[in-house]
Amino acid sequence: MTIDRMDHDLTDEHVYDAVRTRQWRHLSRRGLLRGSAVLGAGAAVAAAVPAAPAGAAEAGPIVKPLPPEWFVSYGTNAEMRWDSVRTRDFLTPAERFFVRNHTATPEIDPAAYRLRLWGSGLRGAPGQDRAVEFGYDDLRSLRAETVTTAVECTGNARSFFTSQQGQAVSGTSWKLGAIGVGRWRGVPLSTVLRRAGITPEAVDILPSGLDAEFVDKGVNQGRVRRPLPVAKALKDVLLAYELNGRPLPPDHGFPLRLVVPGWAGIASIKWVGDIQVAAEPLFSPWNTQYYRFFGPSYPAEGSAPITKQGVKSAFELAWNARLPAGRKVELTGRSWSGNAPIRRVDVSVDGGATWRPAELEGAHAPNAWQRWRYTWNRPAAGSHELLARATDVTGARQPDTTPHNTLGYIFDAVVRHPVTVV
Ligand SMILES: Nc1nc2c(c(=O)[nH]1)N[C@H]1C(S)=C(S)[C@@H](COP(=O)(O)O)O[C@H]1N2
Numbered sequence: 250m251t252i253d254r255m256d257h258d259l260t261d262e263h264v265y266d267a268v269r270t271r272q273w274r275h276l277s278r279r280g281l282l283r284g285s286a287v288l289g290a291g292a293a294v295a296a297a298v299p300a301a302p303a304g305a306a307e308a309g310p311i312v313k314p315l316p317p318e319w320f321v322s323y324g325t326n327a328e329m330r331w332d333s334v335r336t337r338d339f340l341t342p343a344e345r346f347f348v349r350n351h352t353a354t355p356e357i358d359p360a361a362y363r364l365r366l367w368g369s370g371l372r373g374a375p376g377q378d379r380a381v382e383f384g385y386d387d388l389r390s391l392r393a394e395t396v397t398t399a400v401e402c403t404g405n406a407r408s409f410f411t412s413q414q415g416q417a418v419s420g421t422s423w424k425l426g427a428i429g430v431g432r433w434r435g436v437p438l439s440t441v442l443r444r445a446g447i448t449p450e451a452v453d454i455l456p457s458g459l460d461a462e463f464v465d466k467g468v469n470q471g472r473v474r475r476p477l478p479v480a481k482a483l484k485d486v487l488l489a490y491e492l493n494g495r496p497l498p499p500d501h502g503f504p505l506r507l508v509v510p511g512w513a514g515i516a517s518i519k520w521v522g523d524i525q526v527a528a529e530p531l532f533s534p535w536n537t538q539y540y541r542f543f544g545p546s547y548p549a550e551g552s553a554p555i556t557k558q559g560v561k562s563a564f565e566l567a568w569n570a571r572l573p574a575g576r577k578v579e580l581t582g583r584s585w586s587g588n589a590p591i592r593r594v595d596v597s598v599d600g601g602a603t604w605r606p607a608e609l610e611g612a613h614a615p616n617a618w619q620r621w622r623y624t625w626n627r628p629a630a631g632s633h634e635l636l637a638r639a640t641d642v643t644g645a646r647q648p649d650t651t652p653h654n655t656l657g658y659i660f661d662a663v664v665r666h667p668v669t670v671v
């Protein structure tokens with residue numbers, strides 16, 4: 250097998266996933282995956298995931314309060330209500346940040362916590378256990394960096410496949426609230442990898458969470474984990490221990506999580522307990538089995554892995570909000586794109602017949618959202634549908650419909666937001 254990594258920019262999520270998919274298909278066709286030394290211990294099989302260090306008890310699906318005025322709760326997951334967003338706050342407060350848990354928030358004692366790095370991509374005598382550990386205080390004593398970035402679930406807006414397009418999808422029925430923008434502080438992953446003795450031969454890392462193993466339809470998929478290329482890991486990934494100036498809340502990864510700017514939410518592994526560093530490509534169900542498009546218009550084994558989040562917009566309004574008739578109504582909202590900054594946002598207050606530009610507010614921050622406002626002049630009493638359609642600087646614009654995929658990923662079409670004017 251040729252690993253032609255020199256030809257590709259692996260810091261680009263799309264390129265990385267395309268390259269690894271090709272390798273994965275090649276290896277599976279040749280039957281090289283079972284018990285294979287090619288892939289190292291963390292590859293493919295859940296049984297190869299090392300035991301978690303001590304200190305991870307389960308605290309409950311979600312620990313923080315979920316007041317109904319801030320959240321719509323789905324058991325292990327909870328989305329932010331857009332009408333709870335305060336227009337003046339660019340950042341999402343930690344207590345209002347959406348939660349996506351495959352199982353449940355674990356309770357981790359920071360005094361017992363260790364981050365363990367191991368694998369064939371670390372320096373050490375061949376055949377020896379090349380493992381390096383860091384405690385919580387060790388990590389906090391290293392030079393810190395701060396990064397403002399969104400974390401968005403790839404299934405965000407999934408419910409609109411059904412409500413707008415009449416299509417069946419599986420997974421949490423998110424509206425548009427499975428996104429938040431935080432100011433994350435922590436130690437650059439590059440610092441920790443270098444201290445652990447990463448070698449020039451290392452190609453992939455595989456961070457695993459300390460939450461319980463994920464069982465999906467009777468199959469134990471092991472700990473939540475998804476590989477990252479070393480190129481991205483060394484570029485701008487953070488091992489975060491703070492969100493918006495306070496210690497990470499338990500639900501968002503306390504004591505330590507990855508924050509991977511610009512990549513799908515699943516890359517930002519919470520409660521990270523160990524990181525395999527490998528001189529070979531790594532795979533996990535989260536890049537071979539999930540995060541692909543399945544459905545009639547895709548190959549039976551699924552599309553290439555999904556990476557870009559698309560362009561989306563949301564009004565800072567309740568679903569079926571009631572608005573006053575006969576006056577000026579200030580509509581506010583936000584738009585964001587997985588590709589690039591937002592260039593313009595157009596709003597329609599007549600169900601999509603006519604459009605006018607919204608006024609963009611504030612400077613654009615990379616990997617975050619663009620705020621905007623729009624004045625609706627004296628709406629008439631009755632039911633209306635409000636639409637917002639964003640375009641980013643690459644020219645990517647929200648479409649009217651999104652092609653169906655059965656796992657309901659990347660709904661990027663314009664959302665029709667119902668309101669009643671009284
Ligand atoms: N260990 C672990 N990390 C995880 C998850 C998880 O269930 N377990 N969920 C992932 C997914 S799918 C998303 S969208 C983000 C959500 O981050 P948040 O709950 O802090 O908003 O975390 C990711 N990291």
Ligand SMILES: [Mo]
Nearest residue numbers: 402403514515
């Ligand atoms: Mo997610």
